[in-house]
Amino acid sequence: MSFIGMNRSYDFCVLGAGSAGYNAAVAARKLGKSVALVDGTGQLAGLCILRGCMPSKALLRSADIAYLVRTATQVGIQPLGFRADVPAIVQRKDRMIREFAEERTAGIMTFPFFAGTPHFVSADQLAVNGDVISADRFLVSTGSLVSVPDIPGLSETGYLTSDDVLDLTSLPASIVVLGGGAVACELAQYLARLGVHTTVLQRSRTLLSSEDPEVGEAVRAAFERDGIRVLTGVHVRHVERDGSRKRIVADVDGISERFEADELFAALGRRPNVEGFGLQAAGVEYDFYGIKVDTYLQTSNPRVYAAGDVTGFSRELVHLAVYEGELVARNVFDEAKRKPVDYELYGSRAIFTEPQVAIAGRNERECRERGIEFISATYSFRDHGKAIVANLTDGFVKMLSTRQGRILGITYVSAEASDLIAEAIALIHFKATAKDVLDMPHLHPTMAEILTYPAEMLAERVPAT
Secondary structure, eight states, X not given: OBOOSOEEEEEEEEEOOSHHHHHHHHHHHHTTOOEEEEEOSSSOSOHHHHHSHHHXXXXXXXXXXXXXXXXXXXXXXXXXXXXXXXHXXXXXXXXXXXXXXXXXXXXHTTSOEEESOOEEEETTEEEETTEEEEEEEEEEOOOEEEOOOOOTTHHHHOOBOHHHHHTOSSOOSEEXXXXXXXXXXXXXXXXXXXXXXXXXXXXXXXXXXXXXXXXXXXXXXXXXXXXOXXXXXXXXXXXXXXXXXXXXXXXXXXXXXXXXXXXXXXXXXXXXXXXXXXXXXXXXXXXXXXXXXXXXXXXXXXXXXXXXXXXXXXXXXHHHHHHHHHHHHHHXXXXXXXXXXXXXXXXXXXXXXSSEEXXXXXXXXXXXXXXXXXXXXEEEGGGOHHHHHTTOOOOEEEEEEOTTOBEEEEEEEETTHHHHHHHHHHHHHTTOBHHHHHHSOOOSSOSGGGGHHHXXXXXXXXXXX
């Protein structure tokens, strides 16, 4: 239902109806509170459904099947040939996303809904298209925007964003990808597996630079086997046109080089969507990196909370945004159960390259940054029986623990790592030890049983009690 031209008062008003906002609204309503949703993005449903994880995974599935057909001879299958029908791939994606979006929109419309860009006019009121909304508490969950780098000549030359790549029904013959984060890597491999000559330029020394170095190196090796050219330590100087093609001038380890392609994909992340909402009028502190919140997701205005990508902490993870939204509702309206946000557990994540990457708990870099002592053990899928017979030997599993054996983190680089990580998340949640893993049955032969090997290595290093 839509309300027009009214002054309304609610217990809870949510700005942004994406993953964090919608789930916060549902949680607050379950606690018996009156809730209003405000969203001015036009098409409802949120980033994940419309332009993020769901459409990209639909495309990746098609590319992965194309790869399996192309490499089927490795397992004794002789394919008769195939052709990637890119318009059909995109139509399949669009059909599924439309269904997901319709279901989410139906849920949104069960709330009092105000269409338009919300703007705070005071600490406890906001305006939307002439309506004034008062609330006891507010949640800002306005998400993120594509971050466009300030590279000379980029705007004039033209470029694709991740939104554009998801909708390409005609692929270029060649492309240069600027960036080596999760979105850049996933879509670079999608393009390459459908026949696009792909070059990835990454400023950091490894792909996926927020993870441990061997993660990025394993993905790089797989990319190069797919025919993707990967260069790291790249500083882009400027971009220019050369007829119908695009040229990138960059320093690679201090040496000037030029890269040409039919298209350029600027995949340098997203930034919090904080401008234009009157946050200053509400006394909400923010900067380029997002709205500033405490461990309970409360802003500098005690009546206003923030969750999801707008805080800059969510790593664009849907499960984390959902958790944050629900946590805000409970913290505001069920103070007996008030809890701080748990990024160690809910920061678990997956990257859908092939091999996939998945991390539960902490990685080595995070432990070192926090001064946490740890021991580690790694086991390669090349030495794992099920991986060998399934021809899925790329990657490894790494387990970190305290010197007493409590598991701190588990990293997978492997086929189906995003599913294998579920056991690891449970182990982190229940504060399990390496020995606990050995006390649990693991079916044979399975990919999952590989976890017992690093667990055994660590258990042997734990002092007897």
